[in-house]
Amino acid sequence: MDSATKFTGLAMPVFTAFGWAGEEAALQYALSQLELFVASLHQQLPPELKDRFSHYGFSAAGQSVYLATNEDVESAANISFVARPASLELQLLFTDKKVLAKGLKLAVADPARWHRLVTELGPDWSLRLQQLERNEETGEATHYQDLFKESVAQFDEDTAADVMSKAVYLNGEDKWEIAFSLNYRFPSEQCAAMRLAILDVVTERIKTLIPLLTFFTGRVFKKASKRKGRKRKATAVVAEAETSEEDAIDNDEQFTYVADLKPLHLRRGFINLLPKHWPFFAINSRTTTRPVTVYYEGIYDKNSAVWRLVSNDQARLVLSPIVHLWLEENFDANDRMKVVARKMDDDEIQISLREAD
Numbered sequence: 001m002d003s004a005t006k007f008t009g010l011a012m013p014v015f016t017a018f019g020w021a022g023e024e025a026a027l028q029y030a031l032s033q034l035e036l037f038v039a040s041l042h043q044q045l046p047p048e049l050k051d052r053f054s055h056y057g058f059s060a061a062g063q064s065v066y067l068a069t070n071e072d073v074e075s076a077a078n079i080s081f082v083a084r085p086a087s088l089e090l091q092l093l094f095t096d097k098k099v100l101a102k103g104l105k106l107a108v109a110d111p112a113r114w115h116r117l118v119t120e121l122g123p124d125w126s127l128r129l130q131q132l133e134r135n136e137e138t139g140e141a142t143h144y145q146d147l148f149k150e151s152v153a154q155f156d157e158d159t160a161a162d163v164m165s166k167a168v169y170l171n172g173e174d175k176w177e178i179a180f181s182l183n184y185r186f187p188s189e190q191c192a193a194m195r196l197a198i199l200d201v202v203t204e205r206i207k208t209l210i211p212l213l214t215f216f217t218g219r220v221f222k223k224a225s226k227r228k229g230r231k232r233k234a235t236a237v238v239a240e241a242e243t244s245e246e247d248a249i250d251n252d253e254q255f256t257y258v259a260d261l262k263p264l265h266l267r268r269g270f271i272n273l274l275p276k277h278w279p280f281f282a283i284n285s286r287t288t289t290r291p292v293t294v295y296y297e298g299i300y301d302k303n304s305a306v307w308r309l310v311s312n313d314q315a316r317l318v319l320s321p322i323v324h325l326w327l328e329e330n331f332d333a334n335d336r337m338k339v340v341a342r343k344m345d346d347d348e349i350q351i352s353l354r355e356a357d
Helices: 012-019 024-044 047-052 097-109 111-119 157-171 188-194 197-216 263-268 275-281 321-330
Strands: 055-059 064-068 078-083 087-094 125-134 141-151 176-187 249-251 254-260 270-272 289-296 299-309 314-318 336-343 349-355
Touching (some): 012 188, 087 097, 111 197, 125 157, 141 176, 157 176, 176 188, 176 197, 188 197, 263 321, 299 349
Antiparallel strands (some): 055 064, 064 078, 125 141
């Protein structure tokens, strides 16, 4: 890249050009600046990202630029950058049927991990699962409906399970296709103000996508379990209990429990489980507390813990101040809370909280 074409940032004319109808010269200038942007971005990517996204270029059809894992851009994962008058949009996109078939099945097989990877990106990201109808004569795929199109904060666990199951089925039908994308928008004024720093900021956003990308493409290597003598069930079925006393541990990796909230629970910020639940959290016989991650309304809190009450071995979920505040503001005494505890990678335990149906 010579000095005459050196990237210096995405100035505001790059974005406003996309709002000027008929201004061909302005549009061509904007597209040339995007090409410089993606070339400079690829050049400064860390080695592990540059190896993964080994190709980059310009899409005339989409009037966008991209980083891709394969020379045949649409046959694998790609990250596109689309300039609009008010924003620069980053899109992680999958459209190939074979890639999607593998990724969607992995998501359905391990819904807790999949849901965590998507929603932990944060509410500034949006997810779109689009159902496309293929014309048998022309081969063209056109929009039919959106299975989901919201902030990832709205992608709760039940919605995730339902949507991904539908996507797996539809992607297996000749008539239908699925397009999956995760999107993040950088305001155009902020982009212009950052100048060269935009390369570092975009690189950091790309890094946050790598765990999800690795999972979805099937390159996942989980650590061997340290819990000897336990066999994980192939399929975990979460049973809804009629009363909290009848709830039981489903298997070694997950359990569901419905707790009745009392005034003291709301005031002090805890949720009582049962003595039979404590072994799920215990690391050894001397364990008295276990840090946990609490998931609620699209938020992950890593400052809560499960305590063992020595008098009777009861397990108690002690909430962090921020989760305690959420509990007080959204629940009343005698409400019922659905608690789903799951063992994740690296010995982490995640507890999902929501109002029981």
